[in-house]
Amino acid sequence: MKVQTLTDRSPTDLLPLPTAQFHILMALATGDKHGYAxxxxxxxxxxxxxxxxxxxxxxxxxxxLVSGLIEESDERPDPELDDQRRRYYRMTNLGGRVLDAEVGRLEHLVLTARSRRPTSTGKQGA
Structure with a gap:
């Protein structure tokens, strides 16, 4: 029996993402950041x-951190621009795959919602 590691997980196993986790992954998609950033x-x-x-x-x-979506980053900015107490986080490969899967899931939901809303003429669809 093969033991499944965090990196072996399918991104869909972690969907739907809680809103806060989705926002954090979006923020980290542009690079490592500390909490306040x-x-x-x-x-x-x-x-x-x-x-x-x-x-x-x-x-x-x-x-x-436990689910493997993000990890602490060892890379830090110039010490003159940094506070040593800050922890920096980065998105993992799994986190990137989960973000992509969640974006796809949300896109599908939006398309479905739009197709079910009546238009101004009272007909279904867009």
Whole structure:
């Protein structure tokens, strides 16, 4: 019997992603970030409609570290620009595959929702 490792997991095993985890993966898609930078990035790409607090962020980060979606990064910026207490996170290969799968799942849901909404003429479809 083969033991399944985190990297062997199918991305669909982790879907649907909780919203906070989806937002964190989106923030990390552009590179390694510390917690506060993740919160700022989420607020930026949601046009201020989502403000992620530290409890939500670090609760999700803890789960994502265990599930292998993210990992702590050893790479740090210039010491003059950095606070040694900060932890930096990066998306893993599994995290990237899960993000892609979740985006596909959400795209399908949006298309389905649009096809079921009546148009202005009262007919189904777009």
């Amino acid at each position: 993740i919160m700022q990035e989420v607020e930026l790409f949601t046009n201020g409609t989502v403000t992620m607090g530290p409890g939500t962020l670090y609760g999700a980060v803890k789960q994502m």
